[in-house]
Amino acid sequence: QKEVEQNSGPLSVPEGAIASLNCTYSDRVSQSFFWYRQYSGKSPELIMSIYSNGDKEDGRFTAQLNKASQYVSLLIRDSQPSDSATYLCAPMEAGSYQLTFGKGTKLSVIP
Amino acid sequence: NAGVTQTPKFQVLKTGQSMTLQCAQDMNHNSMYWYRQDPGMGLRLIYYSASEGTTDKGEVPNGYNVSRLNKREFSLRLESAAPSQTSVYFCASSERWEETQYFGPGTRLLVL
Numbered sequence: 001q002k003e004v005e006q007n008s009g010p011l012s013v014p015e016g017a018i019a020s021l022n023c024t025y026s027d028r029v030s031q032s033f034f035w036y037r038q039y040s041g042k043s044p045e046l047i048m049s050i051y052s053n054g055d056k057e058d059g060r061f062t063a064q065l066n067k068a069s070q071y072v073s074l075l076i077r078d079s080q081p082s083d084s085a086t087y088l089c090a091p092m093e094a095g096s097y098q099l100t101f102g103k104g105t106k107l108s109v110i111p
Numbered sequence: 112n113a114g115v116t117q118t119p120k121f122q123v124l125k126t127g128q129s130m131t132l133q134c135a136q137d138m139n140h141n142s143m144y145w146y147r148q149d150p151g152m153g154l155r156l157i158y159y160s161a162s163e164g165t166t167d168k169g170e171v172p173n174g175y176n177v178s179r180l181n182k183r184e185f186s187l188r189l190e191s192a193a194p195s196q197t198s199v200y201f202c203a204s205s206e207r208w209e210e211t212q213y214f215g216p217g218t219r220l221l222v223l
Contacts, residue, residue, distance in 0.1 A: 032209060042217075043216050046211050049211060097142070097159055097161050101153045103151065103152070
């Protein structure tokens with residue numbers, strides 16, 4: 001059974017700062033990685049996906065992947081109060097139909 | 112486009128009652144999924160349908176059945192509800208299994 005570990009938080013950062021969210025996973029066959037954001041009482045929505053080692057940037061968000069270390073992270077630059085949510089990491093194995101979700105990190109951006 | 116829709120939004124059941132959760136998507140996606148989300152447990156896959164006409168078990172299938180009615184609709188049935196099935200249920204869909212999953216708004220189920 002694959003394990004996906006995330007710091008549950010809460011992670012508190014001041015407005016305008018960089019928020020760093022980390023995720024480690026237990027298997028070596030995961031090939032695709034997804035970051036979802038979930039506001040309280042709402043459904044998850046995709047923030048970013050990453051498939052190759054290195055960095056991928058999309059606006060204020062940067063995903064970083066290191067498959068050798070089994071580690072994926074999400075950086076949020078210029079954090080806004082509207083970024084306050086729970087962030088879910090979800091690796092997918094090659095050839096698998098299943099995403100395995102971490103329990104999420106709760107981020108709080110303080111105005 | 113409505114995306115992924117789920118009905119009902121909220122349901123209270125007594126132990127032993129049955130019910131069906133409905134899910135529909137209008138994005139012409141091939142793959143559909145049912146998850147449950149419990150506090151401290153994260154999202155767990157119950158069943159999925161990689162394509163119309165196929166269904167497979169996920170991580171926590173016991174106590175549930177599914178039907179892929181057509182390409183748009185994927186239902187989840189609880190034959191005899193138990194308090195352990197109290198949860199928030201999310202349906203999701205993706206164009207293909209390896210691509211981004213889009214989630215519906217969820218159904219909150221309380222089993223007494």
